[in-house]
Structures are given as structure tokens and as C-alpha cells.
Amino acid sequence: MPHIAISMHPGRDTETKRDIAEKMKQQYVEMFGVDDSAVSVSIVEIPAEDFAETIQQRYRPEELYTSSRVIPGTNNSDD
Template sequence: MPHISVKLYPGRSEQQKVQLAEQIVKDVVSILECGEESVSVAIEEIKPGDWAEQVYKPDILNHSKKLYKQPGYNPFQ
């Protein structure tokens, strides 16, 4: 039952978000060999001014050992 949470800056169209979710589901189904009905995708828009405190610090910095892809930036430097 994979659930994928995507956090991004505002500004993408609804069509882009739907397309992203659909592609994520296709890849998850293909790679994890599970049914499409078991996959869920959430998209949350975070304002750029809130990114460091609401995303980078709690989700990236504090959980770096869980990341399979590290970002190439640090908003605190």
C-alpha cells in the first residue's frame, strides 16, 4: 500500500499535478509490482518562504538517513 507525498512550490497547473500523480502511480506499479488500486499520491503546495521550516528541516535535514535522493541545496547555508 504505497502512499507517496509530493511537496512542491505553488505554480504548477492542475493538469501538471494530475500528470505527475499518474506517472508516479505507473512507475510505482511497475517497479514494486503492485496493483494501481493500492497506490495513493498526495500533492501539497508549500510557499517558498515556508519551505525551509516546513519541508527542508523536518523532512530532509531531520530524516536524511531515510532519503534515497539527497537534494543539491541547503537553504540554511
């Protein structure tokens, strides 16, 4: 039962968020060959001024796998 959690700045309408969620879900299904009924997606809006601090509190550095210019320490790799 995979779950994809997306955190983003506010401002997108419900239709756009559903589109984002569906595209992320389909990518996951294609990459891992799982049934799409097993994958869920959530989107949480975090104000820009709170974004970096909220993400740093919510996730350990080793859980962040892509870099971000606004969140220090998000360069997780085995290199």
C-alpha cells in the same frame, strides 16, 4: 497500500499535478509490481521561502533518499 507523498513549490495547475501524480504512480506500479488501485499519491505545495525548513521539520534525515541543493543532509546512502 503504498502512498507517494510529493512536496513541491506552488504554481502548477490541477491538470499538471494529476499528470505528475499519475506518472509517479505508474512508475511505482512498474517497479514493484503492485496493483495500481493500491497506490495513492498526494501533492502538497510549500512556498519556496518555507520549503527547506518545512521538509527538515517533516522528515528525519534518514527518510530523505535523494540529494537536494536546498535541503541540507539529503544524501541518504549506505556508502
